[in-house]
Structures are given as C-alpha cells and as structure tokens.
Amino acid sequence: MSEFSLIDRYCQNIGVSHQATSIDVGDDAAVIQIPSNKELAISVDTMVEGVHFFPNVSAENLAHKIAAVNLSDMAAMGAEPKWATLALSLPKINENWLAAFSMSLNRVLTHYGVQLIGGDTTQGSLTLTMQIMGLVDKGEALTREGAQLGDVLYVSGQLGDAALALAVLKGEIDQGEMDRQHLLSCLEKPIPQVALGLEIAGFASSCIDISDGLVADIQHIAKASDIAISLDVERLPLSTSYAHYLDVGGNLDLALSGGDDYQLAFTANPMHQTTLEKISSELGVELTDIGKIVAKHDDISSSGSDHLLQLSFNGKPYALDRDLGYQHFKGA
Ligand code: ADP
Ligand code: MG
Numbered sequence: 041m042s043e044f045s046l047i048d049r050y051c052q053n054i055g056v057s058h059q060a061t062s063i064d065v066g067d068d069a070a071v072i073q074i075p076s077n078k079e080l081a082i083s084v085d086t087m088v089e090g091v092h093f094f095p096n097v098s099a100e101n102l103a104h105k106i107a108a109v110n111l112s113d114m115a116a117m118g119a120e121p122k123w124a125t126l127a128l129s130l131p132k133i134n135e136n137w138l139a140a141f142s143m144s145l146n147r148v149l150t151h152y153g154v155q156l157i158g159g160d161t162t163q164g165s166l167t168l169t170m171q172i173m174g175l176v177d178k179g180e181a182l183t184r185e186g187a188q189l190g191d192v193l194y195v196s197g198q199l200g201d202a203a204l205a206l207a208v209l210k211g212e213i214d215q216g217e218m219d220r221q222h223l224l225s226c227l228e229k230p231i232p233q234v235a236l237g238l239e240i241a242g243f244a245s246s247c248i249d250i251s252d253g254l255v256a257d258i259q260h261i262a263k264a265s266d267i268a269i270s271l272d273v274e275r276l277p278l279s280t281s282y283a284h285y286l287d288v289g290g291n292l293d294l295a296l297s298g299g300d301d302y303q304l305a306f307t308a309n310p311m312h313q314t315t316l317e318k319i320s321s322e323l324g325v326e327l328t329d330i331g332k333i334v335a336k337h338d339d340i341s342s343s344g345s346d347h348l349l350q351l352s353f354n355g356k357p358y359a360l361d362r363d364l365g366y367q368h369f370k371g372a
Contacts, residue, residue: 054156055149070157081119103144111232116249118182118241119174126159184264201226203298253297262348268336
C-alpha cells in the first residue's frame with residue numbers, strides 16, 4: 041500500500057465536517073475560516089513510543105490519547121476545539137493497526153466536535169504528533185495569569201491514578217486491591233475536560249491542565265499570576281484505587297506530583313461557588329476546592345520557588361518527599 045492510498049483510506053473524513061473548513065485533507069494545506077469575533081487557540085503534542093507509551097499499547101488507545109492530550113490543552117484555554125492535524129510516523133504499514141487507529145480517532149474527534157483537516161505520514165519509529173486548533177471569544181482565553189488574592193483553587197476529577205497505573209505497570213507498586221481496568225483507563229484513555237473549560241471560561245481567573253503533576257502545574261499559575269498558593273493536601277480528590285494504595289502504606293506523592301492526569305486546576309472568586317456546584321452536577325464532573333490564593337512571601341525572590349506553594353495537611357505544614365526528584369523544588 042502506498043503512502044497516498046494509506047492517506048485516502050485512513051486519514052480522510054475523520055471527525056466532524058465543519059462548514060468553516062474551506063479545504064481539508066488532500067491539498068497542500070488546509071484552509072479554515074475564523075469568525076471575526078473569535079481567536080484561534082493552537083497547541084501541539086507529540087507521543088513517542090518508548091518515551092510516552094509502552095510498545096504494547098493498542099492503536100485504539102493511542103488514537104484516543106493523542107487526541108485527549110491535545111483536547112485537554114483546549115480545555116485549559118477555555119477554547120472550543122474545532123480542527124486538528126496529525127503527523128504520523130510509522131515503522132511499517134499495518135492495515136489492522138491503521139484501521140483500529142483511524143476508527144478510534146474518528147470516534148473521539150467526532151465526540152468532541154473536531155475535524156481532522158490534514159497531516160503528514162512518514163516512515164520511522166512510531167511517533168504521533170497532533171496539532172489542535174480551537175475557537176475562543178476574542179480576549180477571553182483562560183490563561184495561567186490572573187489568579188487573585190482570596191480566590192479558591194479547584195481541581196476537577198481525581199488525582200494520581202495515571203501515575204499509579206504507570207507504577208503498577210512498571211512493577212514498582214503491587215496492584216493489590218486496586219481496580220486495574222480503572223487505572224489503565226486513566227493512563228491510556230484520559231477524559232479531557234473540554235465542557236468544563238468552556239463552562240468556566242467566563243469567570244475562572246486562571247486555569248491549567250494537569251499534565252506534569254498538580255504541584256508542578258499549579259506553580260505555573262502562581263508564577264504567572266505573581267501570587268502564592270496554599271494547598272490543603274488532605275482535600276485531594278482520590279479514587280477508591282488510590283485509597284487502597286494508601287491502605288497498604290502508599291503516600292500522596294503520586295496524587296501530588298504524578299503526571300498524565302489531564303484534569304483542570306483553576307482559580308475563581310469564592311462568589312462563584314454555587315455556579316460551580318451547578319456546573320459540577322450538570323457535567324457529572326467532580327470539582328474539589330483544594331486550596332486558595334494567598335499573598336506570596338516578601339522574600340520570595342531570594343528563596344526560590346518553594347514559597348509559591350505552601351502545602352498543609354489538616355492545618356500542619358506538609359513536606360513532599362524530595363527524594364523523588366522534584367526538579368521544581370530544587371534550590372530550597
Ligand atoms: P505534501 O506532499 O504536500 O506534504 P502529503 O502527501 O504529505 O502532502 O499529504 C497529502 C495530503 O494528505 C495533505 O492534504 C495532508 O494534509 C494529508 N495527510 C497526510 N498525512 C495525513 C495524516 N496522517 N492525517 C491526516 N491527513 C494527512
Ligand atoms: Mg507531507
């Protein structure tokens with residue numbers, strides 16, 4: 041099979057077809073129309089076999105994940121995802137793999153209202169790169185800046201399960217009573233919080249998606265917003281699998297700093313609490329108040345990034361296990 045029939049068969053008509061797409065797959069470039077009251081939010085993510093995923097992950101789950109990690113970036117910006125392009129590097133042409141990949145990609149992109157409008161196909165080690173584009177009202181994109189003193193810090197969903205799954209797969213942690221299916225699905229098929237991002241776009245003061253771990257990512261908010269965050273560790277939303285892990289001597293490190301959760305962390309003025317409760321029940325998405333925005337210490341510039349984030353457990357200072365190599369805490 042040639043590169044061209046591969047594209048015809050597996051890369052055409054994926055996702056939803058938008059009227060605002062003037063030219064899609066098949067020409068030298070795609071052409072899209074942006075309404076005059078909107079701006080385009082653009083993001084790209086790459087997944088490399090052996091770096092971002094194990095060689096045995098199914099084509100179906102890979103398609104889901106490359107879309108989900110990109111959709112999560114749209115969610116974090118409060119943007120409505122619309123278009124995507126896909127650069128595929130494949131070691132060889134395996135039609136079963138391509139058929140499963142293509143079907144899964146179509147399913148997930150259709151679900152989130154995205155059209156695949158182009159890409160590139162090359163031979164090489166298995167690597168997936170997706171670029172995603174979405175629309176946001178002019179000047180209304182949610183950013184990491186803007187968190188204000190007194191704002192509440194919220195997080196969606198539950199934390200740490202993807203990192204827990206990875207540790208179980210690597211044999212670092214015994215699976216014990218944990219729900220393997222649930223953990224695997226958190227790692228390989230994360231659910232991007234697109235609807236939540238759109239709902240909070242109008243009033244959240246800052247937002248980020250948690251791809252590198254809660255502690256690292258909320259510090260980006262603190263830094264960009266020039267404030268500090270006080271995090272109540274005892275309030276972290278955890279799954280029953282994570283609770284089993286705690287029962288057998290696990291700690292909160294994976295929930296605090298494990299990656300790949302793809303939940304949203306955002307800040308909002310406390311006056312929006314009732315609205316958020318409503319959004320949470322309408323979307324069926326857990327939203328937990330896990331901390332608040334506080335003034336940063338005066339000596340912050342001389343004492344490193346530690347003071348951007350103060351952790352406490354039931355009111356007492358809480359120390360992260362620094363032996364785990366948290367680069368963000370270096371220099372403390
Ligand atoms: P060019 O030679 O101009 O780079 P290609 O032969 O790479 O064009 O691609 C032909 C058409 O197929 C283009 O419209 C391109 O966007 C599309 N395409 C190629 N690979 C993919 C892919 N993996 N997914 C979606 N569209 C693709
Ligand atoms: Mg090309």
